[in-house]
Amino acid sequence: MAALLDVSSLTIGFGDAAAVVEDVSFRVEKGRTLALVGESGSGKTLTCRSILRILPKAAQLRGGSIRWTPGTDGAALDLLTLPERRMRDLRGSQISMIFQEPMRSLSPLHRLGDQVSEVLHLHQSISRAEAKRQVLAQFDRVGFADPERAWRSYPFEMSGGMRQRAMIAMAMVGRPELLIADEPTTALDVTTQAQVLGLIKELQAEIGMAVILVTHDLGVVANMADEVVVMNRGRVMESGRASDILGAPAHAYTAKLFAAAPMIPATPSPARAMPHDDLILDIRNVSKSFTMRAGGWRGPVAVTACRDVNLSLQRGKTLAVVGESGSGKTTCAQVALGAVQPDPGGEVLFRPVPGAEPINVHNMTETQRRSFQRQAQMVFQDPFSSLSPRMRIQQALTEPLEIHGIGNRAERREKAAQTLQLVGLSPDMLGRYPHAFSGGQRQRLSIARALTLDPKLLVCDEPTSALDVSVQDQILTLLEDIRDQAGLSYLFISHDLAVVARIADEVAVMRAGVIVEQAPPGTLFHDPRHPYTRALIAAQPEPDLSRPIDLDLVAQGAGEPSGWPEMFRFEGTEAPVLRELSPGHMVRCHV
Amino acid sequence: MSGTQPDNRFVDTKPWVDADDLSAPERADFDASAWQLTWRKFRRHRLGLISGLFLLLCYLLLPVAGFIAPYTPNERSADYLYHPPQSINLWHDGSFIGPFVYPTVAEPDLVNYRWTYVTDATRPMPLEFFCEGREYRLFGLIPSDTHLFCAPEGATVFLWGSDRLGRDVFSRILYGAQLSLTVGLIGITVSFTLGIFFGAIAGYFGGKTDWIINRAIEILRSLPELPLWLALSAAVPSNWGPVAVFFIISIILGILDWPGLARAVRSKFLSLREEEYVKAAEMMGARPGRVIRRHLLPNFMSHLIASATLSIPAMILGETALSYLGLGLRAPAVSWGVMLNDAQNLASIEIYPWTAIPMLPIIVVVLAFNFLGDGLRSSLDPYKS
Numbered sequence: 021m022a023a024l025l026d027v028s029s030l031t032i033g034f035g036d037a038a039a040v041v042e043d044v045s046f047r048v049e050k051g052r053t054l055a056l057v058g059e060s061g062s063g064k065t066l067t068c069r070s071i072l073r074i075l076p077k078a079a080q081l082r083g084g085s086i087r088w089t090p091g092t093d094g095a096a097l098d099l100l101t102l103p104e105r106r107m108r109d110l111r112g113s114q115i116s117m118i119f120q121e122p123m124r125s126l127s128p129l130h131r132l133g134d135q136v137s138e139v140l141h142l143h144q145s146i147s148r149a150e151a152k153r154q155v156l157a158q159f160d161r162v163g164f165a166d167p168e169r170a171w172r173s174y175p176f177e178m179s180g181g182m183r184q185r186a187m188i189a190m191a192m193v194g195r196p197e198l199l200i201a202d203e204p205t206t207a208l209d210v211t212t213q214a215q216v217l218g219l220i221k222e223l224q225a226e227i228g229m230a231v232i233l234v235t236h237d238l239g240v241v242a243n244m245a246d247e248v249v250v251m252n253r254g255r256v257m258e259s260g261r262a263s264d265i266l267g268a269p270a271h272a273y274t275a276k277l278f279a280a281a282p283m284i285p286a287t288p289s290p291a292r293a294m295p296h297d298d299l300i301l302d303i304r305n306v307s308k309s310f311t312m313r314a315g316g317w318r319g320p321v322a323v324t325a326c327r328d329v330n331l332s333l334q335r336g337k338t339l340a341v342v343g344e345s346g347s348g349k350t351t352c353a354q355v356a357l358g359a360v361q362p363d364p365g366g367e368v369l370f371r372p373v374p375g376a377e378p379i380n381v382h383n384m385t386e387t388q389r390r391s392f393q394r395q396a397q398m399v400f401q402d403p404f405s406s407l408s409p410r411m412r413i414q415q416a417l418t419e420p421l422e423i424h425g426i427g428n429r430a431e432r433r434e435k436a437a438q439t440l441q442l443v444g445l446s447p448d449m450l451g452r453y454p455h456a457f458s459g460g461q462r463q464r465l466s467i468a469r470a471l472t473l474d475p476k477l478l479v480c481d482e483p484t485s486a487l488d489v490s491v492q493d494q495i496l497t498l499l500e501d502i503r504d505q506a507g508l509s510y511l512f513i514s515h516d517l518a519v520v521a522r523i524a525d526e527v528a529v530m531r532a533g534v535i536v537e538q539a540p541p542g543t544l545f546h547d548p549r550h551p552y553t554r555a556l557i558a559a560q561p562e563p564d565l566s567r568p569i570d571l572d573l574v575a576q577g578a579g580e581p582s583g584w585p586e587m588f589r590f591e592g593t594e595a596p597v598l599r600e601l602s603p604g605h606m607v608r609c610h611v
Numbered sequence: 612m613s614g615t616q617p618d619n620r621f622v623d624t625k626p627w628v629d630a631d632d633l634s635a636p637e638r639a640d641f642d643a644s645a646w647q648l649t650w651r652k653f654r655r656h657r658l659g660l661i662s663g664l665f666l667l668l669c670y671l672l673l674p675v676a677g678f679i680a681p682y683t684p685n686e687r688s689a690d691y692l693y694h695p696p697q698s699i700n701l702w703h704d705g706s707f708i709g710p711f712v713y714p715t716v717a718e719p720d721l722v723n724y725r726w727t728y729v730t731d732a733t734r735p736m737p738l739e740f741f742c743e744g745r746e747y748r749l750f751g752l753i754p755s756d757t758h759l760f761c762a763p764e765g766a767t768v769f770l771w772g773s774d775r776l777g778r779d780v781f782s783r784i785l786y787g788a789q790l791s792l793t794v795g796l797i798g799i800t801v802s803f804t805l806g807i808f809f810g811a812i813a814g815y816f817g818g819k820t821d822w823i824i825n826r827a828i829e830i831l832r833s834l835p836e837l838p839l840w841l842a843l844s845a846a847v848p849s850n851w852g853p854v855a856v857f858f859i860i861s862i863i864l865g866i867l868d869w870p871g872l873a874r875a876v877r878s879k880f881l882s883l884r885e886e887e888y889v890k891a892a893e894m895m896g897a898r899p900g901r902v903i904r905r906h907l908l909p910n911f912m913s914h915l916i917a918s919a920t921l922s923i924p925a926m927i928l929g930e931t932a933l934s935y936l937g938l939g940l941r942a943p944a945v946s947w948g949v950m951l952n953d954a955q956n957l958a959s960i961e962i963y964p965w966t967a968i969p970m971l972p973i974i975v976v977v978l979a980f981n982f983l984g985d986g987l988r989s990s991l992d993p994y995k996s
Contacts, residue, residue: 047619257627260620270622276629357894393896406887410645410909416888419905420895446634453644456636464633469891 022089022096023047024230025071025198030084032066032075039082041066042254046247048198053224053231055245055262057238057277059488060459063254064234068200071099071232072115073107090114090197113143116191120203122183126175133171136190143194155193161226162189162219180345181212188219195227202234209344209515211578214559217244218571236489238281239518239561242266243569250274266565280493281563282518284545291542293604294334294526298374300477300509301333301356306366308351325351326533327595329366331511333477335374338503338510340520340541342556343530344578349513352530353479356511357396358382358389370396372476394424397470401482403462407454413440413465414450420473439468442505443498460491464498471502478503479511484519496523517556521545526604529553532581534595536588539605549607551577551584586610649913652990659986662979669976673789677747680782681761681768684945686745687777690717693963694728694773696780703735711735714766725962736763772965774953780968783945787969790946792976794861795926799919801865806872807915811903813873814880821877828870836867840929844938853944860939864929868922875918879911886910913991920984924977931973947973 025048032041041063048054058064069075071086086099088110099107116139119125127135136158137151146154152171159167162185175183184204191199201220205213221244224231233244241248241262248266249259250273258271269275306329311320326348333339341349354360356368358381369378372395379388400406407416417436421427427435437447443464454462463483470478480499484492500523503510514520520527521541528538529552537550548554555577558570576583581590587609588596596610636642643651654660672679688694694717699710714736715728744758762768770781813824843863847856883889884907892902933939934948935955942949950969954960960967 045621252627255623255625256621257623258621264620270620272627272629359894390896393894398891398894400887400891402887406891408886408888408906408910411905412644419892419897423892423895423897423901444633449634452636452642455645456638456642458637461633461637466891473895 022087024050024089025232026085026087026089026096027067027071028085028087030067030070030086031082032063032070032079033082034078034080040254041070044084044249044251044254044256046249046256046259048230048232048247050197050230051224051228052246053233053244054247054249055241056232056234056249056251057236057241058251059236059490061253062251064251065202067251068117068202068232068234071200072111072117073099073102088115109143112139112191112196113194114196115198115200116194116196117200117202118184118187118191118204120206122180122187122207123175125187126183128175130174131171132173132175132178132186136186136193139190139194155189158189158193159186161223162186162192163215164189179212180208181216184208184212184216185219188216188223192223192227196229198230198232199224200232200234203236204233205240206236210517210561211344211555211559211574213240214561214569214571214574215578217561218569220244237561238266238277238489238563242563242565242567243561250277263565266563276490278563280490282489282492282496282516282522283562283564284518284521284557284560285542286564286567288542288545290546291540294337294540296332296334298335298371299332299369300335300371301331301511302369302371302378303329303331303352303356304367304369305330306352306355306362306368308348308355308360308362308366324533324593326355326530328598329355329535330598331356331528331535333509333511334525335476335509336503336507337525338512338523340512340514340524340527341530342514342517342520342527344515347530348533349530350481353398353481353511353513356381357398357479358384358392370477390424394473395475396477396479397473397475399463399467399470399478399480399483402486403459403466404486406466407462407469409453409455411454412450413452413454416454416465417450417469417472420469424473426473435472436468439471442471442502443468458491459487460494463487463491463495467495467498467502471506474506475508477509477511479513481513482515483512485515492519499523517560518562529556532590532595534608535598535606536608537606538598543602543605547605549601549605550609551588553577645913649987649990653986656986656990658982659989662982662986666976666979666983669788669792672785673792674750676785676789678749678755678757679759680747680779680785681744681758682779682782683745683747684783684786685778685943686782688767688773688779689777691715691728691767691769691773692726692777693775693966694767694769694777695963696772696965697767697769699738699768699770700735708735709737710760711737712762712766712768736766738768739763771968772963774950774966775959775963780950780965783950784947784969784972786945787947787950788972790857790940790944791927791930791948791973794857794864794930794946795923797858797861798864798868798926798929799923801862802868802872802922803915803919805866805869807876807908809869810873810876811880811907814877815884815899815903815907817881824873824877828873831867831870837932839867840933841936841938844933853940857940857944860930860933861926864926868926872915872918872922876911876915879914880907883907883910913987917984917987917991920980920987924980927973927977927980 028045030041030044031039033039044067046054056064056068066075081100087096088099089096133155137155140146140151140154156167156171159170164170205216208216217240235241245262248262250257252273257273258265265274269278307327309322309324311322329352331339341352343349351360355362361382368381370381370392371378379392384392414433414436417439418432421432421435436450440447440449445464454465484495487495502508512524524541527541527544528535531552537553544553545557548557555574558573561569596608598606598608599611600606641648697712699712701707701710713730713732714734715730717726718729720727738760740760741757742761743756744761746754746756749755769779772780774780809824813821844860847859889902889906892906930939930946931948934946935951937952940946940949947969954966
């Protein structure tokens, strides 16, 4: 029997340049999941867009065919030559697509119900009442607690996970035979990702559709795929059954991807508590609440970003703060750097050299501030926005020295060249502009800029979350090397436990503005106590078929704090106290 | 397929090397400064490029307008009032003579009570080149009396006709360009300085400063423009010389234009301030002045230039409107608006349509600025290919 979708020798290019998708072939069987794996620029998105013929205008199809064989005895159609009218009939009804950015793929001006039911009205003549019935049923299926309310709401009223569920509802309501999911969970928190993946899998089993899952995450592949196609620079490197490829990657590139994928150790062992005798940074009782202006004539509302945070960073070590978006981890970092003033009662102490008189970061004299700015630097998340496009690399790297009036021109240039070498780049780059470089290269530049002042403390705000897996691996290695070479201390903010597992000496897990558990990574993975920590660990997709995501654990821990077991539950807004269960392992619970 | 194994397994057999040159630019085509990238893109915007070249030519001609014009702006030919446009011919009776004009003679039309001009098509009179005429100042400084071309003795060369005092419209348009085109530049400088200053401090500091500046902008924008112009220009003492009036007019235009620009600057600042490179600079200890100068301004200078190009036409039109109403520049100063002031009378436009010719350069220049601005704006984001 013919495969549902048969892509053969597909070649796509732009202008006169070499092809960006070259000779790509794969088949998707009915009801099966094919994962298209690759890093940015590998051509995976173009490939799946060409199935729906929604390529950018400048792209040329240079060859190959895409054959679509719907139903049990349907004739094969060539999707590349099908008239546009017939193609429109296919889109949304037989083949549908989920995009990466749930906020940008839903129209902000239309209610969810109208957007989702539009799919039905486009492809069949159906009464409004019947369409609404089907959409509500679909909303119920994708996990909206109150489908009627979801029908009436606008996308901006919903969280990212909920919006992605709405997108899935929209893609599924027409009961397609093939769902193309282009990085459907990349923009989501790990616990939400686990739930969304679980949902796709469940719905797939229910209506027996095939799925093409585009992803860069081998962990997601292991949890979802039957077949795998690994792409690099527009070519298929390796394809075959998931069990074969994940079990024994045959191509060097696949092997490289596996080596780079961060993992939570399979058999963690408890680690010794980190000593706290020479603190470089000491965050004490920090809370931060913002007042937000409510609409209309109502008074301002206080929103608590973080509460009762105590963190201490040993000199030369890495303290990681892990949590989902909105957990208060970034606020912590900003408070630690003095960019945000904490509520009265909290203080942040910084000791530049061992045994020195600590500086209170939020109550500094002008000279103290200058020296603090030299000793504490930050590495940002988005490598594309952290370097000014109008400045040459040399200007960007020497700017901190200029601000602090260090050295003359030649010395500054020399220093910039040195730091470039330190981050593994060649000093030839000094005269260039950052926009010619890739995300990983820019992230190195951004690290270099932070290092030019020879700081003692580096605050890294999700420095690798915008990067590809293999680049992420390189950057983490670089950060580790620099830490050990220069004796730096890191405050590392992340949402990814597997990344943290590798680099951190101590991990603090945050949820709803409070630290719920804190321990060295070994201890944390060996013996996670808090339901939320367990959910985070369970939700982490591992590139290992024997360790699938445990959705029950995720659902319990990642839900509202009121759904946690009695021992961990909050009373109103009052959280239980953080208790030390064993040396160096603290959990927020009632005993 | 070459590498297909049992179980549909495929492995690419082409040699694969993990070639990662860490220092090689990923996008070699972007390996240039933002200005160069913008220029590369702008070059492909044909309409914008042509308009830009045209405007460049116009501005280059301004200082030498006196040399190109056959007459000086206020030179009267009392015998040739409301003379219709003359053509310059090359061929007479089938033989090539070179550029020449036919002389004309004024005859009173006693029925319609006006002058009519009869062309004597038998006597071609060649134009003189690099000839001596009335004295003017080259670049506004060097006295000179050489003109590119002038009418031969006994004939006239009114390319676009003459006005009610017998002045050459073509020459006056060239001289008028000197004021009409520069009024936009001076106005835009004033409006830019004010707009960037207030927009920048409102956008960067936010809070109370932002509130006060925004309210000020709203108040300024709520004033009806035309009466305000009128009031301001009426306040200019009538005994001031034409140059003083010109400066005041352009400054008035600039003062009334800045609020729009300040708003654009402010909103751009608000979005740029969130960029991580700005935060990085602040965390390094850069002071606000430095952040604004080194990080914010360069990154939206190109937007500013595009919006300036789009607001110069408004200035030119503003000057024209004021002068047309008789409230802007006054004779003996020459600008396109002042010339159109003569064309206020519908009857005279009907009988002497060429007195409205100054509208043409206005339209062309305003269009050119708009095309240029549009071209600049579309090439501002050079990183999208």
